[in-house]
Amino acid sequence: MNPSLSLNLVEDVRQLFTFQFMISAFEAATIVAVLAASVGWYMVLRRQSFAGHTLSVMAFPGATGAALVGLPTSLGYYLACGAAALAMGRAPRGRRFGTQTAVIATVQASGLAAGYLFLSLNHAILGGPEALLFGTLLGITQAQVLALLGVAVASLALLAVVARPLLFATVDAEVARARGVPVKALDAAFLLILALAVAATSQITGALLVFALLVAPPATAQMITMRPLLGLGLSVAFSLLVAWLGLGVAYFSIYPVGFYTTTFAFGLYVVTRAIRATTASRRARARV
Amino acid sequence: MSALAINLEGVSVARNGRAIVSDVDLEVGRGEFIAVLGPNGAGKSTLMKALLGLVPIAAGRATVLDRAPVQAGSEVGYLPQRRGFDHATRIRGVDLVRLGLDGNRWGVSLPVTGRARSRRRADRHRTEEVISLVGAGAYAERPLGELSGGEQQRLLIAQALIRRPRLLILDEPLDSLDLPAQVSVAALIRRICVSEQVAVLLVAHDVNPLLGYLDRIVYLGGGRAVSGSVDEVITATTLSRLYGAPVEVLHTTDGRLVVVGQPEAPHHHGHRHEEAAA
Numbered sequence: 001m002n003p004s005l006s007l008n009l010v011e012d013v014r015q016l017f018t019f020q021f022m023i024s025a026f027e028a029a030t031i032v033a034v035l036a037a038s039v040g041w042y043m044v045l046r047r048q049s050f051a052g053h054t055l056s057v058m059a060f061p062g063a064t065g066a067a068l069v070g071l072p073t074s075l076g077y078y079l080a081c082g083a084a085a086l087a088m089g090r091a092p093r094g095r096r097f098g099t100q101t102a103v104i105a106t107v108q109a110s111g112l113a114a115g116y117l118f119l120s121l122n123h124a125i126l127g128g129p130e131a132l133l134f135g136t137l138l139g140i141t142q143a144q145v146l147a148l149l150g151v152a153v154a155s156l157a158l159l160a161v162v163a164r165p166l167l168f169a170t171v172d173a174e175v176a177r178a179r180g181v182p183v184k185a186l187d188a189a190f191l192l193i194l195a196l197a198v199a200a201t202s203q204i205t206g207a208l209l210v211f212a213l214l215v216a217p218p219a220t221a222q223m224i225t226m227r228p229l230l231g232l233g234l235s236v237a238f239s240l241l242v243a244w245l246g247l248g249v250a251y252f253s254i255y256p257v258g259f260y261t262t263t264f265a266f267g268l269y270v271v272t273r274a275i276r277a278t279t280a281s282r283r284a285r286a287r288v
Numbered sequence: 289m290s291a292l293a294i295n296l297e298g299v300s301v302a303r304n305g306r307a308i309v310s311d312v313d314l315e316v317g318r319g320e321f322i323a324v325l326g327p328n329g330a331g332k333s334t335l336m337k338a339l340l341g342l343v344p345i346a347a348g349r350a351t352v353l354d355r356a357p358v359q360a361g362s363e364v365g366y367l368p369q370r371r372g373f374d375h376a377t378r379i380r381g382v383d384l385v386r387l388g389l390d391g392n393r394w395g396v397s398l399p400v401t402g403r404a405r406s407r408r409r410a411d412r413h414r415t416e417e418v419i420s421l422v423g424a425g426a427y428a429e430r431p432l433g434e435l436s437g438g439e440q441q442r443l444l445i446a447q448a449l450i451r452r453p454r455l456l457i458l459d460e461p462l463d464s465l466d467l468p469a470q471v472s473v474a475a476l477i478r479r480i481c482v483s484e485q486v487a488v489l490l491v492a493h494d495v496n497p498l499l500g501y502l503d504r505i506v507y508l509g510g511g512r513a514v515s516g517s518v519d520e521v522i523t524a525t526t527l528s529r530l531y532g533a534p535v536e537v538l539h540t541t542d543g544r545l546v547v548v549g550q551p552e553a554p555h556h557h558g559h560r561h562e563e564a565a566a
Contacts (some may be wrong), residue, residue: 045378160396168391171379174368175447179339179392180361226431228379 005252016251023199025257028148032201034151036080036213038159041195042190046170050101051088051191052110054215055198056070058084060205061115068122071226074147084111089188097260116268124239133257135206144204151200155193165211166190169227210257213239216265220272238268290354293318293487294339299348301331302340308334311348312513314506316489318454319352321481322515323498324491325522326508327550331467332491333369336457339489340366353454360455365448369459369491373440377433381424383445384432386415388447395542407412421484422446422476436490438469442476458490460498470497477501495522496544509550522547 004010017023043052058080066076084107091103159166168176169183177183202210219236221231246261253260294316301308308331316322325330337343338350341358352360365388374531389411399405419428422442427435441461448456458477462470478501481488493507494499495518506515509524509530514521521527522545527535536548 136304162396164387164391164393166499168387171377171384172391172447173386174370175366175388176391178342178361178364178366179369179388181392220379226378226383228383 001096002013002271012252019212021138021140022251024139024142024145025247026244027145028140028204029247031145031148031152032204032210033213033217033239035155035197036201036210036235037235038156039194039215039233040214040239041059041218041221041235042159042170043194044215044222046190048191048194049215051104053200053211054088054104054111055084056202056207056211056214057082057108058111059199059202061118064118064122067117073223074199074203077203078196080111080190080267081199085191086188089186089191099174121197131232131267135209137205138257140204148200148204151196155196158189158193159248162186162189166219188246205261206258209261212244212258212265213243214264217242220269223272223276242268292351293319293353294489295349295351297349299338299350300346301334302346303334303343307346307511308413309513310511312508314513314515316455316487318487320503321478321488321501322490323495323502323505324489324508325333325493325495325505328493331506331511332508334461334491335371336366336459337354338493339457340364345484348466348508361526362451363454365451365453365456365486367444367448367456367461369463373432373435375433377431378433381432381435382415382419382427382428385419385428385447385450386411387442388450389414418446418450419443421449423479435480437465441465441473442468445473445476445480449484451484453486454486456486460491460493462490462492462494464477467497471475474498474501498547499543518545 004015014040017026020040034038040052043049062076062078062080063073064076065080066073071079071147087107088104091100141254165176165181166186166189168179169181169186173183179188198214201213203212218235220238224234242261242264245264246257249260250257289481290316292368294314296312296314298313301314312335326332326337334343338345339352339357341352341356341361345357345541350357353363397404398405419425422445423444425448427439428443432440435443438457445456445458445461448458453456456477461477462473463472477488477490480486490498495502499518502516505518505521506513507527507530510526510532512530514526514530518527523535524535524537527537527547527550531551533549533551535550538546538548540546
């Protein structure tokens with residue numbers, strides 16, 4: 001049976017959930033959306049999007065390396081992301097962000113080079129580079145959903161424990177340090193949480209799409225509000241909206257899920273930005 | 289409880305094996321307002337960090353609020369030297385001030401129990417109180433990055449004050465402010481010093497905006513320190529002796545002081561990367 005979009009919304013939703021694979025896809029998308037948006041909110045505030053991007057492309061050496069030595073692919077993701085996070089954590093932090101960026105870029109380049117080497121060494125095709133980059137959202141097993149849920153709960157619990165000191169260290173590192181907040185340890189811990197989140201979600205959504213959920217919803221939320229809790233909530237809400245909508249629309253379309261998810265996330269960001277720009281200029285005019 | 293907020297006897301502080309200040313004696317009474325002056329590189333910030341326990345003391349005896357510097361933590365409010373928050377900083381002043389209170393608490397406190405709710409109410413109340421104390425009520429809800437240097441500085445002082453510290457260490461709070469803002473922040477600090485009974489140690493490189501508000505000054509130069517009233521310390525005789533080189537002090541007709549001929553601290557090339565990392 002081919003899905004066909006009708007004008008009856010109830011009928012459409014019923015169609016969406018006819019098959020187990022779609023139910024699993026929605027479950028996975030929901031978990032991923034909440035995890036990526038929460039961790040991403042901190043990432044955007046900390047201006048570590050570049051680090052996040054580097055972690056997400058570590059899926060490539062992770063998957064190819066695991067295939068080469070015969071490890072499970074998912075373990076490869078965690079090992080590669082974890083190693084990259086540790087390497088980036090060694091970068092000196094401070095006012096001179098240049099060094100930090102250079103270290104991250106070096107990690108990224110080395111990771112990609114290693115991935116390419118692993119790929120050419122074993123000639124194995126890992127379900128195609130497409131799945132690696134853009135995910136296999138429609139072939140998810142219940143076991144994968146459960147594993148994803150476990151990692152998400154663990155990462156979010158960890159994030160909740162460090163939430164406030166991490167915010168303090170992010171906006172005001174020096175005062176935080178004087179107050180006894182272990183700023184350096186938190187820097188490293190956050191990169192590891194980010195690595196965990198990225199490794200878990202990129203197995204489902206692909207290396208490039210996790211990034212769309214990691215950046216666009218939090219960035220949109222931070223344009224709208226500066227309140228930390230409200231911002232986190234909005235970020236999660238946007239992320240869920242984008243993930244569900246992308247999955248739903250893709251079901252009735254011949255184009256892939258990832259395209260829709262990313263486009264909706266980008267669209268939301270652009271529209272919010274445009275609205276903010278017009279209200280800001282109106283306010284500026286009103287002040288004059 | 290002794291009458292002293294800070295007591296230094298023959299204190300030396302070194303960084304990377306290089307002595308920054310040596311043999312400093314200093315007594316700061318509770319509720320006193322003291323300025324720490326001296327040219328760039330004289331070790332003012334390093335001495336402040338030693339008082340906070342962030343840099344170890346190489347020699348001598350130091351007590352801060354009757355304890356070792358490291359242990360005085362929560363009773364010392366600190367405002368580090370900084371360049372200000374840039375335009376893209378997406379956080380409100382009120383949240384920054386509040387972090388001074390709860391920023392080092394781990395975990396999340398859901399307002400489900402009566403105790404958590406009343407604690408949250410008390411935190412919010414204290415935040416409002418300290419913001420109105422520094423007169424920042426009008427702009428505390430706005431993003432920090434959009435505020436002027438003086439407005440940011442008032443909010444940072446509020447953050448440093450929120451835990452009712454007995455000692456406030458302010459590192460160059462007047463730096464990068466225009467002159468009227470410098471004077472109004474100096475007046476604010478004097479007012480707080482008296483009303484909150486808190487000792488203040490303020491690092492500055494220019495004494496003039498502070499004249500009339502201070503109790504005493506500490507002058508660092510040539511790796512040593514002298515303390516006393518402005519009239520005792522900022523004189524040609526005292527400063528020349530401190531530097532071991534002739535220094536002149538000019539009095540302008542509007543009451544300002546100008547120090548002429550003070551040698552800048554020697555620059556140590558090759559140490560800059562270590563300082564950035566520290």
